[in-house]
Amino acid sequence: MILTALRYRRIPPAAEELRREVRAFLDVEVRDLPAVQRADSWMGFDAPFSGRLGARGWIGMTVPKRYGGAQASAFARYVVIEELLAAGAPVSAHWIADRQSAPMLLRFGTEAQKERLLPAICRGESFFCIGMSEPGSGSDLASISTRARRNADGWILNGRKIWTTNAHRSHFMITLVRTQEKNAERHRGMSQFIVDLSRPGITVRPIRDLTGDEHFNEVVFENVELADGDLVGVEGQGWEQVTAELAYERSGPERILSCMALVNTLIDNVGRSPDALQARELGRVAARLFTLRNMSIAVTAQLQSGENPAVAAACVKDLGVTLEQEIPEIAQAICDMEPSSEGTDHARVLAHLTQLAPSFSLRGGTREILRGIIARSLDLR
Amino acid sequence: MRELFETTIERIFSDLVSPALIHQCADGAWPGALWNTLEAAEMTWAAVPETLGGAGATWEDVYTLVRAAGAHAVPAPFADTLLANWLLGRAGLQPVQGPVAIAAHSNLTYTDGHASGQLDRVPWGRHLRRMVAIAAGRNPQIVVLDTASAAQVGPRTNLAGEPRDTITFHRAPVIHAAPLPTGSHPEDLLLYGAMLRSAQMAGALQSLLQMTARYAAERVQFGKPIGQFQVIQQQIAVFAEHTACSLLAAEAAFAESAIDIGRLPIMAAKICAGEAAGIGASIAHAIHGAIGFTDEHSLHLKTRRLWAWRAEYGSQSYWSQRLGQCVCESGSRALWPMLTQPATPRRGAVTETLL
Numbered sequence: 001m002i003l004t005a006l007r008y009r010r011i012p013p014a015a016e017e018l019r020r021e022v023r024a025f026l027d028v029e030v031r032d033l034p035a036v037q038r039a040d041s042w043m044g045f046d047a048p049f050s051g052r053l054g055a056r057g058w059i060g061m062t063v064p065k066r067y068g069g070a071q072a073s074a075f076a077r078y079v080v081i082e083e084l085l086a087a088g089a090p091v092s093a094h095w096i097a098d099r100q101s102a103p104m105l106l107r108f109g110t111e112a113q114k115e116r117l118l119p120a121i122c123r124g125e126s127f128f129c130i131g132m133s134e135p136g137s138g139s140d141l142a143s144i145s146t147r148a149r150r151n152a153d154g155w156i157l158n159g160r161k162i163w164t165t166n167a168h169r170s171h172f173m174i175t176l177v178r179t180q181e182k183n184a185e186r187h188r189g190m191s192q193f194i195v196d197l198s199r200p201g202i203t204v205r206p207i208r209d210l211t212g213d214e215h216f217n218e219v220v221f222e223n224v225e226l227a228d229g230d231l232v233g234v235e236g237q238g239w240e241q242v243t244a245e246l247a248y249e250r251s252g253p254e255r256i257l258s259c260m261a262l263v264n265t266l267i268d269n270v271g272r273s274p275d276a277l278q279a280r281e282l283g284r285v286a287a288r289l290f291t292l293r294n295m296s297i298a299v300t301a302q303l304q305s306g307e308n309p310a311v312a313a314a315c316v317k318d319l320g321v322t323l324e325q326e327i328p329e330i331a332q333a334i335c336d337m338e339p340s341s342e343g344t345d346h347a348r349v350l351a352h353l354t355q356l357a358p359s360f361s362l363r364g365g366t367r368e369i370l371r372g373i374i375a376r377s378l379d380l381r
Numbered sequence: 382m383r384e385l386f387e388t389t390i391e392r393i394f395s396d397l398v399s400p401a402l403i404h405q406c407a408d409g410a411w412p413g414a415l416w417n418t419l420e421a422a423e424m425t426w427a428a429v430p431e432t433l434g435g436a437g438a439t440w441e442d443v444y445t446l447v448r449a450a451g452a453h454a455v456p457a458p459f460a461d462t463l464l465a466n467w468l469l470g471r472a473g474l475q476p477v478q479g480p481v482a483i484a485a486h487s488n489l490t491y492t493d494g495h496a497s498g499q500l501d502r503v504p505w506g507r508h509l510r511r512m513v514a515i516a517a518g519r520n521p522q523i524v525v526l527d528t529a530s531a532a533q534v535g536p537r538t539n540l541a542g543e544p545r546d547t548i549t550f551h552r553a554p555v556i557h558a559a560p561l562p563t564g565s566h567p568e569d570l571l572l573y574g575a576m577l578r579s580a581q582m583a584g585a586l587q588s589l590l591q592m593t594a595r596y597a598a599e600r601v602q603f604g605k606p607i608g609q610f611q612v613i614q615q616q617i618a619v620f621a622e623h624t625a626c627s628l629l630a631a632e633a634a635f636a637e638s639a640i641d642i643g644r645l646p647i648m649a650a651k652i653c654a655g656e657a658a659g660i661g662a663s664i665a666h667a668i669h670g671a672i673g674f675t676d677e678h679s680l681h682l683k684t685r686r687l688w689a690w691r692a693e694y695g696s697q698s699y700w701s702q703r704l705g706q707c708v709c710e711s712g713s714r715a716l717w718p719m720l721t722q723p724a725t726p727r728r729g730a731v732t733e734t735l736l
Contacts, residue, residue, distance in 0.1 A: 006625055008632040019721070086717045260717070267713040274709040280698060283705030287652035290645060290720050291630040298629060315622045368611075371618035378594040378617060380608040 006312050008294060009301040015075035022083040025056065030089050035345040038088020039261035039352050042254050043215055045169060046090035047127075053084075054124025059094050060102045067106075068119030074304040078297065082253040088261050092166065092215075097121045097128035099252065100245050101174055104192075108233035108241050113194065117172070131161035131175030131195070131219060132242070138163075139369050142186045142239065146177045148193060148226065155179075155226040157193065157201075160218065165363075167217035168206045173197055176238050190238030194230045201225070211355045244308065249364045251299035251313035255320035256292045258360055259327035262353045263289075265346035266331045278334045285330065288323050292316065311377040314370040321360040321367070328354040383442045386427065390446050393418055394453040400679045406456030407542035411508050416457055416480065425459065428467035429476045435466070443467070444580055444635035448628070451581030451690075452588040454682045456543070458482045458505035460577050465513045468573065472523050472559045479510030481525075484548070485570040485694060489524065491516035495552040496524055502693070506546030507534050511556065515567045525557040526550060539689035541682075564641065572647045574694030576638060579650035580631040582690050586624040586654075586661045589683045593617060593665045600670075613668060620664045623657035630654060645719065648700045655697035658687035 029049065030038070037044060053059050061077040063069020070076070081098075084091050102121050105113055120126035137143045146159025161167075161175060173195045180189030197204065201224040206214040232241060263285060270278045295316050302309040331337070331350055339351035361367045375381050397415045406412055419425050428443045429435020447460045461482035468483065469476050482504045489498035500506070500514055509528045516522045528534070528548070535547035561567070594617055597608030607613050627650075634650035637643030662684040666673050673680040691697065708716055 006629055008629055008636050010636075082721070086721075263716065264713040267709060267716065270709055272710055272712070274705060276702060279703075279705030279709065280701040281705065282708050283648075283701035283703065284652055284656075284697070286704055286708050286716065286720065287649040287701065290649040291626055291633070291653045293720060294633050295626060295629050312625070315625045318618075319622050319626055368615065371615045372611070374618035374621050375608075375614035378590075378621060380594060380597060380614050380617060 005302075006295065006298045006309075006315075007301070009298055011075050011079060011297060012073070015073055015079050018076055018079045019083060022058070022080055023087075026083060026087045026089060030087050033088060033090075035088075035261055035265055036341075036348040036352055037090070039259075039349045039356075040090065040092075041085050041088045041258065041261070042091050042095050043213070043356075044088070044090030045092040045166070047093045047169075049090055050094040050124035050127075052124070053091075053094070054122060057122075059098050059124045060118065060122035061098075063102055063106060063118055063122055067114050068122040069102075070122075074300050075297075078253065078300050082257065082293075085253050085257045086260050093127050093169065094121070094124050096130055096166065096170075097126060099254075100130060100248055101128040101172075103248055104174065104232070104241065104245050105194075107244065108192075108237070110229070110233070112229060113232070117194070126172065127166065127170040129164050129167045129170040129173045129197075131164050131167075131173045131177075133163045134160055135162050135218075139366055141176070141242070142190075144176060144178060144190070145182075146175070146221065148177045148179050148191065150179075153225070154228050155193070155231070157195070157221045157224040157226055160220050162207075162218045163216045164219050165216045167197070167219050168204045168214070170197060173219065174232065176242055179235050179238075187239040189236060190242075191235050192232040192238045192241050193226055194232060195221075195224065195226065196230075199224055209359075211352065243310070246365065247299070247303065247308060247310050247313040250317040250370070251296055251303075251309065253293065253296055255317045255364075256289060256296060256323065258321075258324045259353050259357075262327055262331055262346075262349050265349045266327075266335065269335055269337065269344075269346040281330045281334050285323070285327065292320050292323060295319070311374055314365075314373045317364065318361075318367055318370045318374075324360045325357045328357050382438055383445055386438065386442050387445050387449070389422060390424060390449045393422060393424070394449060394455060398453045398455055400682060403454055403456045403682050407538075412457050415455075419457075419459060420478070425462045425480075426466055426476060428463050429470045433470050433476055435470065435476060440467070440639040441632070441636045444632055447577055447580040447635075448584035448587070448631065451584030451686075454585065454686055458509065460581055461504045464573055464577050465511075468513060468523070469525065469557075472562060474523070474525065474557045474559055477511045477525070480505060480508055481511040481513065482506070482509055483570050483574060484512050484514040485574045487514045487516075489514050489516040489550070490518065491522050491524055491555065491558065494555055494558070496526060496550050496555050497552050498550060500548045500550075502537070502539075502545040503548050505544045506548050507536055507544055512548070513570075515561060515570055516558075517567045521561040521567050522558045523561055524555045526553060527556055530554060539693065541685040541689040543686070543689065545693075569642050571694050572642060572644060573638075575651040575700065576631070576634045576647045578690040578693050579627070579634055579647070579654040582654040582658050582687055583624070583627040583631040585683045585687055585690075586620075586627055586657055589661055589665045589680075589687075590617070590620055590624045592680065592683075593620065593668050597668055607668070616664050616668065620661050623653075623660050627654040627657040645704075645722075648704050651695060651700050652697045652704070655691035658691040662687045 057070040060069045061072040065071045148155040148157045179191040201222045203220040205218045340347040426435040427438045431437035450460045465481040466476035484500035486501040530553040532551045533549040630650040630653040634646040637646040
């Protein structure tokens with residue numbers, strides 16, 4: 001069975017050595033960051049901070065040196081990003097470029113695309129977003145209708161993308177579109193393009209979320225001119241590219257640590273002498289964090305050795321976000337505290353993450369989609 | 382080594398462990414043929430150092446044997462014997478021929494080569510040749526006792542019908558004794574027992590998941606296999622996630638206890654396996670329907686063991702509370718370093734505080 005393929009792995013010592021350096025850096029960088037901003041973590045946008053990380057060589061770490069990367073292992077990257085997330089560092093600006101766009105370009109992009117795009121990603125200067133969902137296509141991604149048509153000079157793009165995180169603050173979007181008419185084989189006829197968001201014909205409209213923040217957007221393409229060099233890899237391979245990318249998106253520490261800031265304020269609020277209920281709940285949270293992190297590292301080991309751990313990644317994400325979503329509930333259950341944006345650190349973090357939590361099992365593939373992938377691996381679909 | 386162990390043990394268990402045998406053993410029988418085969422294949426000494434006549438398997442390899450014992454609901458103290466012999470080897474004591482188990486719950490005292498006291502919930506106690514316990518006190522000792530020298534054997538069972546006996550000794554001669562190794566704690570036996578049950582539970586969950594997925598693919602209702610309904614698929618997927626989680630947690634517990642006991646990994650494994658056991662058993666029964674609730678069906682050979690094992694050597698509740706107390710005493714700033722502490726053979730300052 002595919003699940004037993006997941007083997008326990010320690011982070012190798014060479015990668016582990018980075019940890020102290022990252023912690024020392026963060027001690028200075030985020031020392032004065034308020035708890036409620038730490039709770040934002042990979043939603044916290046700070047372009048100068050991304051630049052400083054890039055200068056350290058901590059963005060695009062697995063990218064080969066000839067494209068400006070550190071040519072480090074997936075484990076080294078794991079150590080850096082989990083330390084950033086645990087500290088609540090504002091990594092949002094470069095997050096998508098580092099996590100998905102760079103690996104995707106490395107794997108499927110042309111030599112010219114790699115040379116053009118990767119060095120600026122690694123410097124923490126070039127920010128990416130990903131255009132997948134459309135108003136009529138959410139979980140059923142293969143039903144998209146945004147369309148690129150060939151013309152004499154390249155391609156003309158028309159359509160609409162939605163829920164695109166950071167589109168209003170990114171330089172590029174990598175977007176999945178149709179390049180052929182829909183036919184019986186619904187996973188065919190799609191391609192990915194690198195869209196320079198400063199081109200004419202693109203309208204980006206931020207959508208305010210229920211917390212009052214603006215992270216995601218609607219993006220409209222009206223006769224946007226694209227060059228042949230903007231096509232990622234080969235025409236018609238969009239679906240394969242997108243599904244390969246998802247293992248990167250679903251197995252990382254960001255699927256476990258979204259409520260770390262709340263765990264910390266909760267422990268502070270409970271104090272050194274917990275009652276039995278508080279101790280049991282916090283002990284369970286620690287045990288699950290510990291084990292899910294080990295699962296996430298095991299998936300990283302599979303990625304490092306070139307396997308495609310799509311099913312294991314789906315397991316990590318579903319278990320991980322389930323825990324992330326439980327944490328505000330546990331906080332509410334073991335401490336009498338009113339969530340409030342005007343209260344103590346704990347009250348503010350609780351207020352923020354209670355409201356943010358529903359998004360955890362939506363972004364990157366819903367719970368139901370993930371469970372469908374797992375069921376298919378058990379020959380049930 | 383791991384692959385060789387896995388194929389050998391799978392062959393032995395597939396050939397010799399049947400539902401009929403498990404039922405006979407629950408009625409008091411001893412699976413002599415199975416045990417003799419395991420000993421002849423040197424499986425019970427797998428973890429004993431080669432210098433003492435064992436196979437010298439790594440503790441990580443032994444994990445696969447314990448997991449297999451759980452998957453097959455082996456009605457004998459095989460996993461317990463592996464652990465006891467490994468611990469004896471580490472303490473520099475001669476491993477035991479025949480069934481042997483640790484007794485984690487005792488009030489044993491040791492003086493002048495003799496031990497007195499009561500051992501509680503000894504796995505398969507009535508069938509054991511020897512048992513390994515710790516006599517607490519100023520100089521705690523690991524002692525090996527001969528079951529034949531017990532003053533009394535009180536037969537008890539867990540809810541799956543596995544023997545968990547109460548055994549009393551009055552100034553019984555001790556076969557071997559050795560001081561507890563430096564850095565060990567009398568409660569370590571409880572942790573090692575928890576590690577064992579975590580791996581057995583992970584194995585049982587794996588087997589139960591296979592049974593459940595197979596049944597869902599075969600059982601037809603409303604004109605199609607029930608596994609084609611999304612509501613069934615989603616439940617089995619959750620079951621699979623928790624199975625994967627318990628497998629990895631148990632493997633980590635063994636791997637991190639190869640040299641020095643991995644207290645946090647073991648606690649985490651027992652907590653996660655206990656949670657997975659409740660979820661997995663519940664979904665397995667829901668999907669099997671009424672047939673799975675019968676005595677005749679083999680489903681309960683796994684589910685009743687899961688319910689029994691999750692409470693042995695400290696339940697989820699017990700270890701969660703212990704771990705949570707430690708988390709709070711250490712404060713929020715210590716949590717992340719504790720979770721990410723690189724595994725090293727030496728004993729770290731943070732793990733010290735865990736007990």
